[in-house]
Amino acid sequence: MSNNKNMMCDINTGICGETDGAGMEMMNFQRPQKKIDLYYVTDPICSHCWALEPVLRRFTEQYGDYFRFHTVIGGLLEKWHDGPIDPANGIYQPADVVKHWREVGEHYRMPIDGSLMKNDHVESSYPASRVFTIIQKHHGAEVASSFLRRAREALFIFNQNIGKDEVLIEIASKMDLDGKAMVDEANQTIGQTLLSENFDLTKQLGARGFPTIVMINEENQGIKLVGNRSLEDFVQALEKILANTELQASTLPSLESILKKEKMLFAREIEVLYDLHEDELASFIEKELDANAYKRNEVLGEVYLTYNY
Incomplete structure (x- = not known):
């Protein structure tokens, strides 16, 4: 065997032999600089936000190197009252939510049971929202996002009332957090203060419904996408806000x-x-x-x- 040959074992075929090229090439491993702030305006009991999770995960996994991700709680339901809550969807009282949630879950294949709304309904989305802000304060955005996911699983799949302190304590505790401490602090003034800051940001972003995604670049120009959008919509918006930059998708994790x-x-x-x-x-x-x-x-x-x- 000649010592002048460049030999290798092919990763795909397993066959060892001579390389096709010179065996030396320049490569760029630099990650793109995060120049975009992406704001995801949402709420723990938002059914369409639950339905968006598959697409949003794919988008953040493949293109998250291009933006800083911020979750903003918008405040969907402070409390039930005598007037209509969502007349466009026929929602006037808690039991009316069940049919709407089931339809959303079936359409997007992200199932929602929702039957608790008939006999043990969530009175407000604010308690879970306040706990989210306290976890974010102490443990960071990633842990807070995990809490938001667990809260939605508890509500939509397992019919647990995430408006109750004991349920929120259990969710946080299963994440190896001090659930009681998180909920106790959320019930203090700081919990509502942090939530009000989220509401103020929601207004500044011009979000009037959930889910809303707002991307803002260094020139303070923004693009807003409202509702359950496709992966292609998010990618096109990111390309546009980056001045038509050709995006390179990251390799998906296993x-x-x-x-x-x-x-x-x-x-x-x-x-x-x-x-x-x-x-x-x-x-x-x-x-x-x-x-x-x-x-x-x-x-x-x-x-x-x-x-x-």
Whole structure:
């Protein structure tokens, strides 16, 4: 064998042989500078925000290097009153929410039970919102976002009333936080002060409904997207706010790493994240995950996975 040959083992074929090129090339590993502030205006009991989770996760995983992500709580429901709450969706009292939530869940395949609204309804979204701000204050944005996700799972899937302190304490405690301390502080003046700051920012951003995404560049120019939008919509908006920069999507993390982090993923979330058809899901999961690493569950006709370890 000649010593002048550049030899290698191909990562795809496993075959060892001579390289096609010179074996030396310049590469750029520099991540893009975060020049954009992205504000996600939401609320813990917003059904359309729950439905947006698959697309929003895919967008942040692949293009999060381009922006700083900020979650802003907008205040969907302070309390129920005698007048109409959402007449456009036929919501005048708590029990009316069930039909609307079910329709949203079925349409986007992010299931919502909602039956608690008939007999143990959430009186206000403010308690969970205040706890979010306190967790954000003490533990940072990422942990606060995880709390928001767990609160939505508790409400939409497991019919737990996230307007009650004991439920919020349990959710935070399962995240290895001091749940009682977080909720107690949220019930003090600081909790409402921090929430009011979120409401002020919501107004400044011009958000009048949830979900709303606002992207703002260094020149203080912005783009606002309202409602449940597609991945393509978000990518196009990011390209536009970056002066038509050609975006480079980051490599997606493995299903195992995502499930380990999130603890629970729905079929639709996995399909959107990895561009799968519904009939490809089972074989993909089997290929990507050890059989002992997860449990397959089902609710309202939709599959979801929970992490075992």
